[in-house]
Amino acid sequence: MSKKSYLRMSIRRFQRHRLAMVGLVLLFVFVVSAILAPFLAPYDPRKQAFMERLKGPTSKHYLGTDQFGRDILSRILHGGRLSMVVGFISVAFGLLLGGFLGLLAGYFRRLDNLIMRLMDVLLSFPSILLAIGVVTILGPGLINVMIAVGIRSIPSYARIVRSTVLVVKKMPYTEASIAMGASSWRTMISTILPNSFPPILVYSTLEIANAILLGAILSYLGLGVQPPTAEWGVMVSEGRGWLRDAPHISIFPGLAIFCVSMGFNLVGDGLRDSLDVRLKESGS
């Protein structure tokens, strides 16, 4: 099957995947509202109004107000930007480093053992503890959260890319490229990497959901983005003390995290089915 028809068939299969389309719509709504947050938000997310504090949803404040009288809808819209940034940048960071290491391990057999044993060590830490450890060393803050969340995904990317490289390396077109005198780097970048794309795309989509969840967890624990920044994990954490009287302070931002994460998971599942990818991280 040619590359074009494979792509066309995959797109058609994806379009027929109803749940994936639901996920895509969900993501579209959240991504657009995050981009247009300054125009869509009815109030300044930092503006405090003590007379309006702890109000439930009303026609004035659609999702109510928090303990400082700040409008929750405006904070969710602005917070969405941070969560999306954490999701995309940390996954890109993990993909670049992990993918590069996986490429080296799969292509150069001499480096394989060293790199994969290092990845084993990283994998022996539960991901949340690894992220907490990294963020403790680097200190709290948005960029450090992205690095911590990204580092956690390096071993998984290394394994996925390595296993694909091992398969693609033995393909006749790769052997032909080497026989025609292409250098190792050229073969890796122009022949092997494009063929590793489907599993990486599927894994990355699912991984963005995990990254957003983990970023929110770090902020919830007080180790990530710090208050008064409008970030979803911070908002849930700030509302904990008012759970009895004003549960909406925690529940609405929590639901926003849930919806975005669900969106990425639905799209990821749809991509896996339509690209016919099996995410088997081959052990070494």
Added chain:
Amino acid sequence: MLHYILRRLFATIPVLFGVSLLVFTMVRLIPGDPVVILAGMEVSQDELAKVRHELGLDRPFHIQYFSYVERALKGDMGRSIHSKKPVWDEIKDRFPATLELTTVSIMIAAFFGIIVGVISAVKQYSIFDHMSMVGALAGISMPIFLLGLLFMWFFSLFLGWLPTGGRPDCFWCWDKLRYLILPSLTLSGTSLPMIARLTRSTMLEVIRQEYITTARAKGLAERWVIFKHALRNALIPVVTYMGLQYAILLGGAVVTEQIFSWPGMGRLMVEAIRSRDYPVIQGCVLFMAFISVITNLLVDILYGIIDPKIHYE
């Protein structure tokens, strides 16, 4: 079998060394001087130097590391900077709480996850199948802190049925069960959807095998075919996942323990990180890595019991 177990145990030695070196290095990269934390800000430079010497922190990095490993091999993980108790005692105090919480939650997740997965596979494309798989995906997407807070709000604050957090001191009593319900349900919320999805997909592969058709052709009851022939073969990847998940959770269900003030390993770890209690951080992570290795080994041995086709070489 014994040969296999020994070989596996030997293979874990380099990984444990790698973990210990990584943790030892990471802990020393954490900003803040542990000697100042221990001795206080008002102490003179001479006294700081004395404390530093007593703790061995003025020695070269590699000597500190080898001395740490040597002591750890003898079971001495140092003392907590804050409580002054041996780290091993701190772990011994907290580990039972985590063991209790994790075991109950993995049992809940396994029981319901396998049942849902089997029914979904047997009734593929039915309404139950669609609903349960969308529900499982929703479970995977659910932030654990939101689930915990929703349970707490509904069952504790709204209905007033269950306590909001804590853990009674009794070894086993009715009261403890009440305290255990919400944290264990919350924690099972992370594994249950994965177990359901995994059981469904492996069951779907197995029930298309020829030996299942043969079992049906022999006239066996459908229930017998599913539970005796299909499920047993489909369980291997599920058991692997459960083993890995159990090992991860034993290291500390950080968020759940924080939400419900459950005094386990996860809270100990977060408290130690916040207070820069280096020996406790190192001890916890090493202990956790060790538990992870042992759990994985036990899972491998369990394979042989579930699937007699597997032989250990």
